[in-house]
Amino acid sequence: MPTELDPLERHPKAVGPGEQMRMHNSTCFGCGEQSPAGLRLKMFAGDDFFVTATMEVESRFEGGPGVIHGGILSTAFDDVMGMAPLLIGPSAVTVHLEVDYRRPIPIGSTLQFRADIMGRQRRKVYTEAIAHIGDPDDPVATAHAIFVTIRAREHFAAHVENSQLSDDDKRRLRAP
Numbered sequence: 257m258p259t260e261l262d263p264l265e266r267h268p269k270a271v272g273p274g275e276q277m278r279m280h281n282s283t284c285f286g287c288g289e290q291s292p293a294g295l296r297l298k299m300f301a302g303d304d305f306f307v308t309a310t311m312e313v314e315s316r317f318e319g320g321p322g323v324i325h326g327g328i329l330s331t332a333f334d335d336v337m338g339m340a341p342l343l344i345g346p347s348a349v350t351v352h353l354e355v356d357y358r359r360p361i362p363i364g365s366t367l368q369f370r371a372d373i374m375g376r377q378r379r380k381v382y383t384e385a386i387a388h389i390g391d392p393d394d395p396v397a398t399a400h401a402i403f404v405t406i407r408a409r410e411h412f413a414a415h416v417e418n419s420q421l422s423d424d425d426k427r428r429l430r431a432p
């Protein structure tokens with residue numbers, strides 16, 4: 257992370273501490289309620305610059321026998337950390353993601369996440385996160401990521417047509 261960082265300020269329209277955060281896209285594999293096979297992450301805004309989330313580790317997420325697939329966990333980290341920039345401003349997309357897997361995560365457990373914004377420099381937002389099963393001081397995995405803020409309409413304009421969103425929603429996203 258760079259040493260020269262911009263000051264962090266909570267966005268006036270950000271969800272209040274303790275409130276559930278709105279899905280950034282209802283068909284998102286991570287948090288969307290309309291994603292047919294998604295992770296259904298539930299996210300909550302914390303004080304200052306963090307987000308928390310929970311996820312039930314369902315048997316369909318199995319990788320090794322009886323434990324979560326590592327790619328599923330990294331997807332969950334990506335989505336939870338990707339929510340954090342919304343506390344300080346516009347949407348941001350992942351440009352870099354790294355995960356440290358510390359312990360196997362059993363199917364049937366409830367994973368809890370916390371993602372913190374570590375700093376911001378221009379459009380780059382640096383985040384870190386932990387996943388635990390009840391004891392935040394004993395994480396089962398940790399992650400770091402860099403997000404870059406975007407103008408969402410422009411960024412997705414060429415791709416909205418491929419979305420699973422309804423035609424009405426797609427028309428709204430294309431509206432000026």
Ligand SMILES: CCCCCCCCCCCCCCCC(=O)SCCNC(=O)CCNC(=O)[C@H](O)C(C)(C)COP(=O)(O)OP(=O)(O)OC[C@H]1O[C@@H](n2cnc3c(N)ncnc32)[C@H](O)[C@@H]1OP(=O)(O)O
Nearest residue numbers: 280281334335338347348349350351352378404408409429
């Ligand atoms: C209309 C309403 C829709 C609603 C809906 C909204 C949804 C809002 C999404 C939320 C989603 C969250 C949860 C899922 C998160 C994903 O899964 S996102 C999906 C995966 N990620 C992507 O597809 C991103 C693909 N990459 C890109 O499109 C382009 O690289 C970007 C991000 C637009 C940046 O390109 P660019 O605008 O040309 O900017 P660029 O100058 O290259 O980079 C900007 C800065 O980032 C740095 N940078 C770029 N890449 C890297 C890197 N890999 N490592 C380090 N630094 C980097 C550059 O060096 C530069 O830094 P500075 O010059 O300021 O020092």
